Amino acid sequence: MLTYLAGSKINIYGDTLKTTMGIIPKLSRFDLSMIVISLVIGMGIFATPAEVAVSLSNPYLYFGAWFFGGAISLCGALTFAEIGARYPTTGGFYKAFSYCFHPAFAFMINWILVISNAASVAAVALIGAEYISPVIMPAGLQNDTGIKIISITSVLVLYVINLLGIKMSARTQNVLTLFKIAMILLLCAAVFKGNTPAVTAHLNHSHINRNNLSGFGVSLIAIFFTYGGYQQTINFGGDSINAKVNVPKAIFRGMLVVISLYMIINFAYYYVLGIDGIQHRPALAAALAGVMFGATGYKVISLLMFVSVLAFINVNIMANPRVYYAMAEDGILPSIFKHINPKTQVQEFGLSFFVAAVLIILFFVGSFEKMMSYVMFFDTVGLSTAALSIFILRKKTKHIDITGIYTIKWFPFIPVIFIITYWLVTLSIFIENPTAALICICTFAVGLAIYFITKFSQKTKATP
Template sequence: MKIKKQLSLFDLAMIVVSLVIGMGIFRTPVNVAAKAGTEELFFGAWIAGGIVALCGALTFAEIGSRYPLTGAYYKIFSIGYHPAVAFSINCIGIVSSAASVAAVSLIGAEYICSVILPPGAADQAYRSGIAIGSLLVLYGVNLLGLKASSKTQNVLTIVKIVTVLVLICAVFFVPQAATPARTVQPVGSWQDFGRLLGLCLIAVSFSFAGYQATINFGGETKEAKRILPKAIIIGLLLIITLYLLINFAYVWVIGFEALGSAKSIAAILAGSIFGPKGYTVLSVLIFVSVLGYVNVNLLSNPRIMFAMGQEHALPAVFAQTNGKNNVMAVSLSVYTAMAVLIIFFAKTFDKILNYTIFLECISMASGAATIFMLRKAQAAADDSTFYKVSFYPVVPLLFILAYVYVAISIYGDDPAAALTGVAAFIGFGILYFIFQKLTRGKNAM
């Protein structure tokens, strides 16, 4: 069945913002400050991360405009690489995404539990129940169709942006935190600087990740070859601006020395503006922001599974849609079930961070590299029919090398997480060949 084109520039830009701004910016500045040791390196890491993300956005904008398809993030791998590689990369991406959704849902549940339950009553069972309940409500919304879920996403994204803007306003209402004498020695050699920058970029990369999934909506976007690049670039420029402003607010209110060990940094900012009621106000807003992150992943990831079903990498049932609303019901249901199951096994944020970003490094670097293959394959195509990234090949190469650098930094910081990621990649590749053998066996009968 033909997929309807329903998404506008505004819809897609809001999807970009929600894919990127999850809970990361309310937590990762603590990790970055702890690793950086100096205020200069802290802000330098965020600026560097923004530049890398912009290079990635421009690269994926061209890839998406060349192949404006539903589930394009899978299909670019199947075009550029062996199908087993495409299967492996997208499987680890889906699993890590579901793990992030589970972890973020639990964090959101912690915030809302502090508002609706008496002190000390919010045990793990309550948090898990609220997290799962929120996930199932949004699952129901997505079953109504893309129009209903995208409109819901627009509202949730606007609330998310308002939340960040409110926190940034702390700069105007709160005096600057006292700056104690520097207790951390300045960065020494260039090797030390490079090592610390790499460690900072792990958390920064987590905060900026997600925009590449926008190309999954190419087949459902009006005038996709024109709208898709604009939406990715506009959305990311907005995100970079918000991230730099809110990090400035964190340092202004909390102080850099205290930021590296602070807890609930967003709540501190809200309390500084609203007083005792600030935490309550912010808890509700962050919970809504979490719903936006969960919803956009329920929008995006089933489309990858849908594409894998079309390519017969997954059973054909994953490529089925509901005739009335074009809902990818099987893919949506399986992805939701994965996130619900992972909620019961979610680990600490720091562990999830390393595992998720290492898998993301594999996916992002290899995904961006397909631009070289696509340009070669479409050398005779009319350039006016799609967006072309400027300063090629410098921009995609800078992006790829940056993610290789982050992957090496993760291995140096947490070898187990890196090796687990490699093992998962190989394991899914083996599963692909097993699945293909079973499929051929059934067809031969």
């Protein structure tokens, strides 16, 4: 991800790792910073504060949880920065852990993260549906049923579009990221509008406010969901100019921007809506726009948020089947995942498999709050376990320390803090939603079974 010995013809890992000389570094520090920001800032910040406020109604605990979550996420980002620096290769999130542990373990972790991506797409689809539902749905369907209808319909429409071979360009990523930052700052300007006292929503108070350690732990489930995504930068090592300098700085600066934006917009939510208002308004961005611009602003921002959601879903529908393709190339998934339609250049089976996973999750889990438990159990287990590889890589690649590669300051405290915190959040999820945790554990087991079944099948076919 982060760095490699540019121009070197020496394979620093012996026969274990192929060189990446075919990749020409083109990404600047600014490009990398935009990548980090765009990977982290999705749609969560426009919905998860409501979940956090439910657990922590005390403003000091509320903001403290967001700051703490940002600091821990920064620890995780720096940990994966060194992992990428020590094992720079395309698809590093699979290759590095296969190198450190066992291919079966690497497959199980990546299998889970692929499923987690499907759950994330489903969760984001629900957020988008919550925003657009008051604009397009009749009053009688502005409920969970209407939101589910919009979510499923959106995914199916994009599935059909992708089957036709229509592709989205990634060249507008920097522009879209800057646009999203500008939109957040514009929403935050609501605090400067005159006569905007905190708007409270005197609805029902069935939520349980737990201003204690338990509530703090539960709130981190939503917060880490919102801060997640930086780990994907582990795949950009070969693309980075002067990676050993630029990537760590880009990750650090990108995460500082994210943390700052999250704290600012949370202050805007609190100033305009109050904690009680945050709790009862899932479409928070639209609520701020409504305060600033009235009913028209509410509708416009709702439409923009929904379009942003569609773009996120479409990118994932296009990208995730390629992960299956890479695994199938290594012989870990069945060869049908490699099949590409010669006319449309679409991985029809892989595409259908991913969309089916999204729809199944949407069908059985109809709320964003429940979805987060599944996504974050996958992520907390997967990322904390993957972070353990830094200790193995430090031993296996000790001989390259003199080359000036990026290393974490205050090692091993930074990765240890990250890993232990994620384990505690995993425990919180298990206590809060044991059904989701058990389902996720079974999914881990299914991934392990798929690996060994595939390998046994290959061995049987190879035997004369």
